[in-house]
Amino acid sequence: KQEVTQIPAALSVPEGENLVLNCSFTDSAIYNLQWFRQDPGKGLTSLLLIQSSQREQTSGRLNASLDKSSGRSTLYIAASQPGDSATYLCAVRRGGGSEKLVFGKGTKLTVNP
């Protein structure tokens, strides 16, 4: 059974700092991995999707890496801003034709001005 763990559960940083969020998964047989952002009381916004054959994806100040063999992914946020404050969720899609995503519980990020 696939399990996804995100560490830390919460993180508070001053504005301008670079930071890394961690995601680990127990079954390396994944099809892809997605990072999402969730604002309080809102839905999920997809940030980056990494296919199992890829090592990283970049979008603006965000960079996500994937090490499938070790069951790890990191989300790197450069030059953090107060507007980055949100909960960041990691989700994996299992291989073998399964469509469902398995989510971690998220990391709640607070960027202080």
Added chain:
Amino acid sequence: NAGVMQNPRHLVRRRGQEARLRCSPMKGHSHVYWYRQLPEEGLKFMVYLQKENIIDESGMPKERFSAEFPKEGPSILRIQQVVRGDSAAYFCASSPAGVGYNEQFFGPGTRLTVL
């Protein structure tokens, strides 16, 4: 191009009533997924549907819950005889058909409160 739409955004029901949650996928998307987020928990998969077919319902509770995605109209998640433990945020996601395209786009969610 409108995103995934869900309504209502907030729903209050008393124990024993029925709850109906609606999801309209993005234009051109024929795959719909329902997830539930319990307080202080991560999102959990419930069911995956294509038009007129349930493909995977492995995450659906065996009783009181049902889902459909008719040929015309939105997908419906129905919860009969709601209990307090059903209070949660219910999210719908959609994706296009086709091999290799696999990103899921999420709606804003319906927050169900059972009194």
